[in-house]
Amino acid sequence: MQRRLGTTARADRFYDDQMLDHLNERMREFVGQQEMFFLATSDRHGECDNSFRAGPPGFLHVVDERTLVYPEYRGNGVHASLGNIEENPHLGILLIDFFRSRVGLHINGRAEVVEDAEIRRAVPDLPVDSVPGRRALVWVRVTVEEAYIHCAKHIPHLQKAPKGTPRDWGTDDHRRKGGDFFGVAEGARGRAADHRPNHEPTAPDDRPAPVPAAGPPTPQPPAPQQSTQQPPAPRTPDPEPASSEPVPPAPGGELVPAGAGLPDADDPTAWQALAERILARALSRGEETEQARYTDWFG
Template sequence: MPRQTGEQILQDKYNTTRRAAAFYNNQMLNHLNSDMESFISEQEMVFISTSDSRGHCDSSFRAGYPGFVRVIDKTTLAYPEFRGNGVMASMGNITENPHIGLMFIDFFESSVGLHVNGRAYICENKELETLQLSEEAINDIQKQNGKKVERWVVIEVEEAFIHCSKHIPKLKKGDKQIENQENNIKKVDGDYFNVKQNKRNSSVRS
């Protein structure tokens, strides 16, 4: 099932071939089973990884209400793209290289993760009928997230497997607005890392 020979080379080198074979045979699927589908439907966040045609990597984060990543069927997922910074880094990579990795982590209940690897493509709203998403489901997604879905990323599942809970921390949800006020945290959706000021200072020095 694994696609990359690099895995097998290192398994031979470090004498983990039998252990890896047990994992492939017992923990890895080429589709989503019902437990995986239920797990995804409860998640509010996902980490995504993509790379361009030269192999330059990018990681990103997506979030929404529980189930914002939609399970279309056992081999198809879709997540909505909302208005962002306009860079289009992840989707830009997908247009060059369709391979994508998704990492779902339940920090609050099970402390378990789920890897989903596959091939992705961009689906415009006018093409949604190809996903068999009902108008009610689309309206529900937009209502729950409070903003318009600009387009979708669709993933054709090739691998799905567990990330064990051993080193995943158990977290507790808090009210973000209250927490920010209590801790006097500066506005996080602007120039949190002071890049503008640093660039301005560099320009003055040069």
């Protein structure tokens, strides 16, 4: 593909300048600061799976320059990644710092599943969580084979939500974890009902109402009189003051001026004008040079 797309020289420079077969000091520090990563595995047939892992800083634990370990929690019980690792030990890890450096780190290597007691004998300083849902069932030990940067060019700059939000990390509450967000379980129940013989009801609420026995009509209470008093007019919320914080970087790395705020949500013309200004600034910068494309972040 490099020959076909004419990028062989660029790729060779990247291999020479940015790729290691171990984690250097800066990479190890970067790993220890991250609270999440993306995990790629495949089974023995090459069928791929991509998953997400999260925990407190350091949960992806650096043992040495060639070894990492991370815990596997209870989850949904499917254990797709662990099953793949048992069949095919190759895996890929992608860590991205969305909040500070906006730089990513790729780590490729070989993995093995290790029991909790065994890994603690080898690495005694691993943390122990008292909450059952956050207690490791097993660990994955990764032998590093490749490590290289993911440059910041297309990584968005995000901001952490304050603590105490409905999605605090580590909850076991079904609704706070997202519940049936995509309606899959609801759809499955509907499909099961459609295939039930004669569509028989399964709950009292689905049954037709009983026919009342014959007899004198039940007296009904008089209907409430219609009030002539008008309800109070809804209060119009005060407009929010323009934020003094800069808007996240626009394409090309430039900021919308601090205090400028964003167009009104119901004004598509203003949004289009803002997008065109941002695009014009990005195009005016031209293509970045090869030296700027891969900043020597990890030394």
